[in-house]
Amino acid sequence: MMTRTRTGISELDEMLRGGFMTGDSAMIVGSTGTGKTILGLQYLVNGVTKFGENGMFVTFEQLPDQICRDANNLGWDLRKIEQEDKFRLVCTSPDLLLEAHNGEHLLDEPIRQIRPQRIVIDSLSHLEMYVKEGELRKEAYRLIMYLRTKGLSSLLTWESHQLTGPTTGLTEKGLSFLVDCIISLRFVEIESSMRKALVVLKMRGSDHDKRLREFEITSEGIKIGAPFSQYEGIMSGVPRKSWTEETISGWTKAFSGKP
Amino acid sequence: MSDLQRKKELPEEKELLDRLLSSEVKAELLALFHKSPGVIDRIDGVARRIGRTASEIEADVKALIDLGILLRKRFGKSEVIYFNRNKDREIQQIISNGLKRGGGG
Numbered sequence: 001m002m003t004r005t006r007t008g009i010s011e012l013d014e015m016l017r018g019g020f021m022t023g024d025s026a027m028i029v030g031s032t033g034t035g036k037t038i039l040g041l042q043y044l045v046n047g048v049t050k051f052g053e054n055g056m057f058v059t060f061e062q063l064p065d066q067i068c069r070d071a072n073n074l075g076w077d078l079r080k081i082e083q084e085d086k087f088r089l090v091c092t093s094p095d096l097l098l099e100a101h102n103g104e105h106l107l108d109e110p111i112r113q114i115r116p117q118r119i120v121i122d123s124l125s126h127l128e129m130y131v132k133e134g135e136l137r138k139e140a141y142r143l144i145m146y147l148r149t150k151g152l153s154s155l156l157t158w159e160s161h162q163l164t165g166p167t168t169g170l171t172e173k174g175l176s177f178l179v180d181c182i183i184s185l186r187f188v189e190i191e192s193s194m195r196k197a198l199v200v201l202k203m204r205g206s207d208h209d210k211r212l213r214e215f216e217i218t219s220e221g222i223k224i225g226a227p228f229s230q231y232e233g234i235m236s237g238v239p240r241k242s243w244t245e246e247t248i249s250g251w252t253k254a255f256s257g258k259p
Numbered sequence: 260m261s262d263l264q265r266k267k268e269l270p271e272e273k274e275l276l277d278r279l280l281s282s283e284v285k286a287e288l289l290a291l292f293h294k295s296p297g298v299i300d301r302i303d304g305v306a307r308r309i310g311r312t313a314s315e316i317e318a319d320v321k322a323l324i325d326l327g328i329l330l331r332k333r334f335g336k337s338e339v340i341y342f343n344r345n346k347d348r349e350i351q352q353i354i355s356n357g358l359k360r361g362g363g364g
Contacts, residue, residue, distance in 0.1 A: 062307065062308050063294075063295065063308065064295045064297060064298070065294040065295050082296070082297075088297055089295070089296075089297040090297040090299060091295055091297050091298045091299070091300070092298070092299045092300050092304070092339075093300055093301065093304045096299070096300070096301070096334060096337060096339065099334050099335030099336065099337060100334065100335060101333055101334045101335045104334070105334075106299060106334055106339070110297070110299075
């Protein structure tokens with residue numbers, strides 16, 4: 001039986017039937033502001049604090065101290081776990097991740113220092129700017145294979161350009177088959193307000209929950225709620241109330257004239 | 260430790276502090292790496308993070324490499340710079356000890 005790497009977000013672990021498969025690569029896809037970075041950080045912080053697994057967060061942002069500040073607002077002290085050598089926040093340029101010299105990779109040294117079991121790359125979309133058209137898939141594959149060879153359970157984020165709607169951009173780039181699991185985070189407009197939905201689109205070699213679940217970013221991180229059972233068409237970005245048995249029964253009663 | 264020994268050691272610590280903070284760019288680089296010790300980048304990437312150009316920071320980066328606070332390594336076609344946490348802790352300790360002794364004396 002395959003071992004699982006739990007995210008520590010109980011509802012998500014249930015959806016994944018126990019967590020990601022250990023050593024696999026998963027991708028979180030979503031537009032800006034959906035919570036990809038927070039989900040990645042929560043996965044790593046929970047790894048350290050709940051499961052005793054060290055983690056590394058690789059970011060291409062210019063100022064990573066902002067990540068520490070935002071994490072602090074959610075009650076996660078990244079500086080503390082970094083000082084304890086349980087966590088590393090690596091900040092670099094995307095193209096450097098693709099280079100190697102004499103068999104040595106940029107991440108070899110920080111991996112040697114803290115021996116992480118989990119890694120988050122935020123985000124793979126940045127590589128697009130540095131590789132020739134049509135080579136993204138090959139380079140992403142090389143990076144994923146490197147992480148797998150190191151025995152890391154990896155989470156890669158991917159920014160989709162559309163705020164709502166059916167497209168993730170992953171299939172067009174040919175990336176969806178490279179990863180073992182895909183989680184999509186998306187905005188949905190329901191009754192004139194923007195809500196957030198999470199769905200596991202793919203999980204290689206395992207059953208998973210296929211339902212869309214609502215989630216929120218709270219002061220303690222991501223909290224996943226109930227499925228959007230009364231709506232359909234959520235993936236299209238234009239949800240509508242579904243004709244549930246309850247609704248149909250209500251209409252039947254109304255037209256039959258019976259109380 | 261005798262007073263004579265204390266007096267003898269203080270100038271070295273002061274010199275170290277002076278070398279660390281002898282320019283605005285060095286201070287900016289130290290602030291960057293203290294806030295973000297995980298930065299591993301080319302000189303132009305490091306420069307961009309403090310709003311400067313590679314040529315503006317080159318000399319100061321070299322000075323910090325000479326002090327051992329920054330390290331340099333070649334990866335493929337690029338040379339990267341990163342923070343030496345151990346050396347930084349060591350230097351901080353030396354300065355802190357010196358200041359305590361100086362303040363107490």
